[in-house]
Amino acid sequence: MILIVVPLWIIAAVAIISFSRFDRGTQTPPSDSPRLSPEALLTERFASGDVDETEYLHRLAVLRPTAEKPVDAHH
Template identity: 55%
Template structure:
C-alpha cells in the first residue's frame, strides 16, 4: 500500500525536472564559470592599466618621471641650481593636463 502511494505521488508530481526543465541544471556551472571569468578579467585589466601608468610593480621597474630624473642630476652635481630651476620650470609649464 505504501509503495503504491509513493509511486502515485511521484507519477503525479509536477516539478522542474518533470516539466522539462532538466536542462536548467547546466545553467548553474555556466553561471559560476562566467562570474569567475569576469573577476579574472577585471583583475588582469586593472593590473595592466596600473602597469601602464607606472603604479604597479617594483620601484626599479617603474618609469622614472622627468622631474625625478632632473632632481637626481641636480643631486649628483651634473647641473647647477639655475639650470635645474630653469629646466624644472620648462617641465612644469609643458606638463600635459590630466
C-alpha cells in the first residue's frame, strides 16, 4: 500500500510545483501603473519614515549633483 501512496504524493507535488512555476512565468506586471521618479520615490520613503532626514538629504544630494564638486588633487 505504501508503495502506491508515496509515488502518488510525489507525482502530485511535482505537478503542483510545475503548474505554479508555469503560472508565475505568464503573469506580466500592470503596464498602467505609474513609475515614480527616483526623487519622488525618495521623498515618499522619507514621508513614510523609512529614511531619516540626514539620509534623505544625503541621497537627494546624490540624485541632484551640483556643478561645484570638490576636485581631488591626488588624481
